[in-house]
Amino acid sequence: MQLAVIGTGYVGLVAGVGFADIGNDVVCVDVDETKIARLKRGEVPIYEPGLDALIETNVKAGRLTFSTDIATAIRAAEVVIIAVGTPPAADGSADLSAVFSVAETIGKNLNGFKVVVTKSTVPVGTADRIEERIRRHTTQPFGVASNPEFLKEGAAIEDFMKPDRVVIGSNNARALEVLRNLYTPLVRKSEDIHEMDARSAELTKYAANAMLATRISFMNDLAVLSEKLGADIERVRKAVGADPRIGPKFLYPGAGFGGSCFPKDISALIQIGQGVGHELEVVRAVESVNKRQKRLLFEKLRRHLDGALEGRTVAVWGLAFKPQTDDIREAPALVMIRELLEAGAKVRAHDPEAMDNVRAVLGDRITYCENMYEALEGADALALLTEWQEYRQPDFERVKRLLRTPTLLDGRNIWDPKALRALGFWYTGIGRP
Numbered sequence: 001m002q003l004a005v006i007g008t009g010y011v012g013l014v015a016g017v018g019f020a021d022i023g024n025d026v027v028c029v030d031v032d033e034t035k036i037a038r039l040k041r042g043e044v045p046i047y048e049p050g051l052d053a054l055i056e057t058n059v060k061a062g063r064l065t066f067s068t069d070i071a072t073a074i075r076a077a078e079v080v081i082i083a084v085g086t087p088p089a090a091d092g093s094a095d096l097s098a099v100f101s102v103a104e105t106i107g108k109n110l111n112g113f114k115v116v117v118t119k120s121t122v123p124v125g126t127a128d129r130i131e132e133r134i135r136r137h138t139t140q141p142f143g144v145a146s147n148p149e150f151l152k153e154g155a156a157i158e159d160f161m162k163p164d165r166v167v168i169g170s171n172n173a174r175a176l177e178v179l180r181n182l183y184t185p186l187v188r189k190s191e192d193i194h195e196m197d198a199r200s201a202e203l204t205k206y207a208a209n210a211m212l213a214t215r216i217s218f219m220n221d222l223a224v225l226s227e228k229l230g231a232d233i234e235r236v237r238k239a240v241g242a243d244p245r246i247g248p249k250f251l252y253p254g255a256g257f258g259g260s261c262f263p264k265d266i267s268a269l270i271q272i273g274q275g276v277g278h279e280l281e282v283v284r285a286v287e288s289v290n291k292r293q294k295r296l297l298f299e300k301l302r303r304h305l306d307g308a309l310e311g312r313t314v315a316v317w318g319l320a321f322k323p324q325t326d327d328i329r330e331a332p333a334l335v336m337i338r339e340l341l342e343a344g345a346k347v348r349a350h351d352p353e354a355m356d357n358v359r360a361v362l363g364d365r366i367t368y369c370e371n372m373y374e375a376l377e378g379a380d381a382l383a384l385l386t387e388w389q390e391y392r393q394p395d396f397e398r399v400k401r402l403l404r405t406p407t408l409l410d411g412r413n414i415w416d417p418k419a420l421r422a423l424g425f426w427y428t429g430i431g432r433p
């Protein structure tokens, strides 16, 4: 099939290369000329394991190209996939300006039946609004569909190529059929493709993200309770997750959830509810618990130092919002670093992939260390915010020698409190005695 993917970010690029890999002809389009120029030179603008090799293979095979010429890409395509960003507007709702701008361009360039697919996460009812925008400019036939994406950054290719399920929402039978054919090679059985109306598909995306975020905030809330009661949330987590009705995934307490989606989609869902006069009370609590959780490590450190943060130095390991990505959008580390700077502390940071992105936001307000141990030199405490593999088993004797005071804040519960206390560290994690 001939596909145009509009918006070559985390989702558009992965979807584009994934569809090319199963034999489609794909052109990935973006308004960002620098990004497209880099991709044309063979450079991959984001860190995503396995992506470089897959792009290279498909470009070489002639199935994957990059362009800034959206009109030509649309005219050549049978299926146009919208994967542009839908960032939060000032009031928390999703900013749909990029989606609508693409819809208008599609309308102006329709030259025969096409399926227009929204992969971006958009509020319920957006498919109808897209259809209306396209119709303003054309009398050509087309079908609009919602096809939300469920991939996780850091595991994006695996998630895309072997999805647990695919959701396709449309009121147009021809569009449903085209998309069913497109996805059939990626699913194990036909029941893994869930066909529905567009509104249900749009809501499914928010429901899935809100459910996952609810599990995390629930566990983070219980972690605070655990600590106050002298219980160990890690033991509770494992035992609770052993119930197959609950399951073990997405129950890890930590420094709060970040990323470009959970925080944004939760506030958009709250807005969607309010738009029809329904207050989503559970989702509101998920959001407020998360805001509190992102400040938890900072508060623990402040208490430990009796409020005296001025002039102290804090080492931070992990800046990305999770491991295996360079994405720092809504990362808990940024919240902690900003609090520290505001309190007059200095920060020495390390991350295997995300330092350039942080530099673009914070500039020289903090010190960036190429080596994780270098970040510890002369620091009064080490705070771990992202559970990169290389932080799991550091040389703690060396950590102790380098730190001015042996203080550890484990924002992801990856270290052993007992062993570290035996080594002479002051240790605190999330919800552990």
Ligand SMILES: NC(=O)C1=CN([C@@H]2O[C@H](COP(=O)(O)OP(=O)(O)OC[C@H]3O[C@@H](n4cnc5c(N)ncnc54)[C@H](O)[C@@H]3O)[C@@H](O)[C@H]2O)C=CC1
Pocket: 006, 007, 008, 009, 010, 011, 012, 029, 030, 031, 032, 035, 083, 084, 085, 086, 098, 099, 101, 102, 119, 120, 121, 122, 149, 150, 151, 152, 153, 260, 261
């Ligand atoms: N990042 C993720 O893991 C996931 C994201 N999503 C959703 O997918 C959508 C895209 O997210 P990301 O890929 O993370 O965003 P991103 O910010 O990485 O990429 C968006 C791309 O769209 C381009 N763009 C903006 N306006 C454009 C226009 N008018 N024409 C062409 N290109 C345009 C931007 O230059 C950028 O390259 C969002 O709605 C997001 O909620 C859904 C599932 C997973």
Ligand SMILES: O=C(O)[C@H]1O[C@H](OP(=O)(O)OP(=O)(O)OC[C@H]2O[C@@H](n3ccc(=O)[nH]c3=O)[C@H](O)[C@@H]2O)[C@H](O)[C@@H](O)[C@@H]1O
Pocket: 121, 149, 150, 151, 152, 153, 154, 209, 212, 216, 249, 250, 251, 252, 253, 254, 255, 256, 257, 258, 259, 260, 261, 262, 321, 322
């Ligand atoms: O809509 C999206 O963009 C995507 O959002 C999330 O994916 P992603 O944000 O890439 O990463 P996750 O692995 O879900 O992690 C999100 C945040 O939750 C945190 N988290 C995750 C799991 C957990 O048990 N505890 C926890 O604190 C992570 O550290 C991270 O900060 C969803 O998992 C994807 O299914 C969805 O497609």
